[in-house]
Amino acid sequence: MAGGGAQGISWPDDFCRALADDGFRVVRYDHRDTGRSTGGDHAQRPYDLTALAVDAAEVVRRLGAVDAHVVGQSMGGMLAQLLAVQEPEVVRSLALLSSSPDANGRVGKRPRTGLPGPGRAMLDHVATMAVAPPRTPEDRVAADVAGWRVLVGPQAPFGEAYWRDPVERSTRRAETPGASGYHVQALDRTPPLSPAVAGIGVPTLVVHGECDAVFPPEHGRALASAIPAARLVEIAGTGHIFPPEWSSRIIGLLREHLQEAVARGGSVVGP
Numbered sequence: 001m002a003g004g005g006a007q008g009i010s011w012p013d014d015f016c017r018a019l020a021d022d023g024f025r026v027v028r029y030d031h032r033d034t035g036r037s038t039g040g041d042h043a044q045r046p047y048d049l050t051a052l053a054v055d056a057a058e059v060v061r062r063l064g065a066v067d068a069h070v071v072g073q074s075m076g077g078m079l080a081q082l083l084a085v086q087e088p089e090v091v092r093s094l095a096l097l098s099s100s101p102d103a104n105g106r107v108g109k110r111p112r113t114g115l116p117g118p119g120r121a122m123l124d125h126v127a128t129m130a131v132a133p134p135r136t137p138e139d140r141v142a143a144d145v146a147g148w149r150v151l152v153g154p155q156a157p158f159g160e161a162y163w164r165d166p167v168e169r170s171t172r173r174a175e176t177p178g179a180s181g182y183h184v185q186a187l188d189r190t191p192p193l194s195p196a197v198a199g200i201g202v203p204t205l206v207v208h209g210e211c212d213a214v215f216p217p218e219h220g221r222a223l224a225s226a227i228p229a230a231r232l233v234e235i236a237g238t239g240h241i242f243p244p245e246w247s248s249r250i251i252g253l254l255r256e257h258l259q260e261a262v263a264r265g266g267s268v269v270g271p
Contacts, residue, residue, distance in 0.1 A: 001056060001076030002028070003098075004105065004183035007035035007170045010073075012244070018251050024069070024258070029059055033182045036175055042182050048189035049075070053082035060090045069258055073097040074214065074240065075183060078193060081227075085196045093261040094204040094227075095254055098212055098240045100219035101226050102192035105184030113192050115222055119213035125150045141167050153211040153239020162244060194226045204230040205257040207250065209238030231257075 002010045008028035016026045030037040032055055056079055060068050067090050072080030077099025084091040102111040107118045107126050117123075125147060134140040141164070148163040204227045208220025217234060224232035233253055235246065242250055 001072040003074030057087045067092040069093045071095040100215045101194040105187035122213040151241040155237040203260045212240045214240040
């Protein structure tokens with residue numbers, strides 16, 4: 001499952017194809033209010049992350065899958081946690097990348113459990129966007145690419161052309177531009193997940209970058225500590241989003257993780 005405001009295509013084709021080549025049915029989809037998924041009257045019917053987790057369960061069921069190996073990144077990792085709590089029968093295993101058991105949509109709002117808020121690079125980027133918001137489609141693309149640079153982190157390679165491509169594709173296929181801000185509000189409406197995820201019993205892989213400017217490493221550690229069956233892997237030099245240079249490492253970790261449950265079948269689900 002993709003992060004907040006991100007479309008399903010934020011999962012790179014090569015990444016998905018590598019898992020598909022291993023024999024998994026790989027599914028990526030757009031969250032509600034993003035890409036080509038439907039939206040709603042948010043003023044009349046606001047939602048929190050539990051509603052998005054229900055959406056994910058519906059995706060699994062409508063595909064005819066009995067259960068799934070669920071891969072979630074950032075907010076998608078929080079949805080994956082909620083899915084395992086709310087509808088455990090549809091989850092075979094979890095892989096939570098750059099995620100958290102307690103986070104807010106507004107960067108200035110500190111997590112209620114005392115976990116640290118976003119780092120200075122992320123705060124500065126948000127402040128810049130508030131002072132000089134993008135006005136034209138070209139400005140919005142440039143702003144999004146700048147945001148990806150912050151998410152990748154200062155120590156990892158950043159190929160601007162590589163990151164510009166999904167930004168431009170997402171812009172072209174978005175049917176409700178700007179509606180992803182609803183995910184910010186959904187995050188703020190969602191209480192900490194730490195108490196609930198203590199009941200998750202499926203094999204869980206937690207992967208976190210040591211230079212994450214959105215959820216500092218303490219978030220990944222807290223998440224792994226809260227889930228009894230979790231294994232934590234921290235990756236030096238990486239931020240909130242893993243650049244293509246780290247794809248082989250992430251895919252290798254996922255393959256190792258999926259071996260624990262592959263004998264029982266299931267699908268790999270990630271929007």
